Amino acid sequence: MIKSIARILNIRNLLIIAVYLFIKNNKDGTYRAYEIKEESMEPSLHEGDYVLAVKVSEPLNRGDIVIYEYTPKNIEIIKRVIGLPGETISNEDGVIKINGKTMNDTWGNGESVSFEATILQEDEIFVLGDNRQKSSSDSSSIGAIKVEDCWKLRYLYWPYHKFKSYE
Secondary structure, eight states: OHHHHHHHHHHHHHHHHHHHHHHHTOTTOOEEEEEOOSSTTTTTSOTTOEEEEEEOOSOOOTTOEEEEEEGGGTEEEEEEEEEOTTOEEEEETTEEEETTEEOOOSSOBSOOOOOOOEEOOTTEEEEEOSBTTTOOSSHHHHOOEEGGGEEEEEEEEESGGGOEEOO
């Protein structure tokens, strides 16, 4: 039992040190570490999870998870990409539609809040939280997000037993 606890603590400490050194030596600012501070991405991500994200440098895909700063509240928000540049996103009777066609929503947990149709510009995306009933500061309430302001989730690294790559 003691050896088991010591092993877990060593793994945890090594992981924390490795991530710290990686971020510290990340001189070009390509990667950032974030703590999940809300329930809006459950069941995919939970409050207290730690993730590593990379500055967006390639086209995003529907289903990608991004982090962006919501300036009015000076907070970082994590959400899932639902709408891509050039698309029209709407919610009709709780059903999300993309360019008039029903989206196969395998990520959403609960009925989405209604929102007006949004036409995305070539540099914008539409994001929603997976926990649609607890989601806040997403595109249904604040509008489209500029792609250049986003960081794409790459790894869930803590808790270590939930380690996952999003590449």
